[in-house]
Amino acid sequence: MSLKKDGIMIILSSPSGAGKTTLTNLLSRKFRFHISVSHTTRKPRPKEIHSKHYFFVKKKEFNRLILNNKFLEYAKVFNNFYGTSKDYVFKMLKNGKDVLFDIDWQGTKKIKNKKLKFKILTIFVLPPSRDVLFKRLSNRDMRDKLIAEERMKQFNKDILHWKNYNYVVINDKLDRCIQEIKKIIFFKKKSKKYLQDKKKIRKHVKHLLS
Ligand code: ADP
Ligand code: 5GP
Numbered sequence: 001m002s003l004k005k006d007g008i009m010i011i012l013s014s015p016s017g018a019g020k021t022t023l024t025n026l027l028s029r030k031f032r033f034h035i036s037v038s039h040t041t042r043k044p045r046p047k048e049i050h051s052k053h054y055f056f057v058k059k060k061e062f063n064r065l066i067l068n069n070k071f072l073e074y075a076k077v078f079n080n081f082y083g084t085s086k087d088y089v090f091k092m093l094k095n096g097k098d099v100l101f102d103i104d105w106q107g108t109k110k111i112k113n114k115k116l117k118f119k120i121l122t123i124f125v126l127p128p129s130r131d132v133l134f135k136r137l138s139n140r141d142m143r144d145k146l147i148a149e150e151r152m153k154q155f156n157k158d159i160l161h162w163k164n165y166n167y168v169v170i171n172d173k174l175d176r177c178i179q180e181i182k183k184i185i186f187f188k189k190k191s192k193k194y195l196q197d198k199k200k201i202r203k204h205v206k207h208l209l210s
Contacts, residue, residue, distance in 0.1 A: 124168045
């Protein structure tokens with residue numbers, strides 16, 4: 001019997017463009033967390049690398065993976081499919097490695113409902129303002145301004161899911177935000193509660209929706 005402690009599942013979700021992918025990559029680089037690389041039917045963005053950012057697959061292959069029960073969860077987001085690979089994630093967690101997930105609220109809900117034996121920490125990332133969010137989306141999706149506009153339209157709905165997460169962080173400055181997430185993870189690993197000002201968060205959400 002192994003005495004090794006299981007790793008924890010650290011889930012980051014946010015409205016598109018708030019910065020969860022950037023944060024996930026920085027956290028993994030700085031603190032050696034393992035990233036769950038999802039499969040997607042979406043086309044790669046410039047600079048995205050197959051097997052590093054996503055496993056980019058055709059719809060037919062994605063369906064085959066569903067049929068073979070390869071996904072811990074999968075969901076349709078912005079007209080594309082995204083899925084979390086079961087084997088890799090379980091292998092890492094059982095080996096005591098903490099795993100970072102950059103997935104949406106649907107995937108988070110599905111994973112929580114599975115009542116797995118692993119500890120789960122859920123963090124919702126918010127942008128500092130709508131203007132900043134639009135600029136980030138426009139810079140990222142330069143090839144197609146319509147994508148940024150479509151994702152802004154979805155923002156008001158996506159943001160409402162913040163309440164179902166353990167913690168909420170505002171991604172204003174990357175360094176500050178990374179330090180806060182690191183602290184939250186540290187507290188979780190010690191089974192302690194990290195205190196957050198819920199009133200301040202509610203006020204910020206209200207401001208983002210106005
Ligand atoms: P998401 O994964 O939530 O959709 P990304 O991580 O792709 O968002 O970030 C969207 C864009 O915003 C990217 O171009 C990224 O470089 C930029 N970005 C993310 N966080 C910050 C930040 N704190 N300050 C400035 N730019 C940021
Ligand atoms: P993007 O196309 O911007 O990379 O991602 C779009 C959305 O899909 C983001 O909210 C991202 O977190 C989510 N996503 C990425 N991978 C997965 C996954 O495996 N499962 C689920 N449910 N959502 C995912």
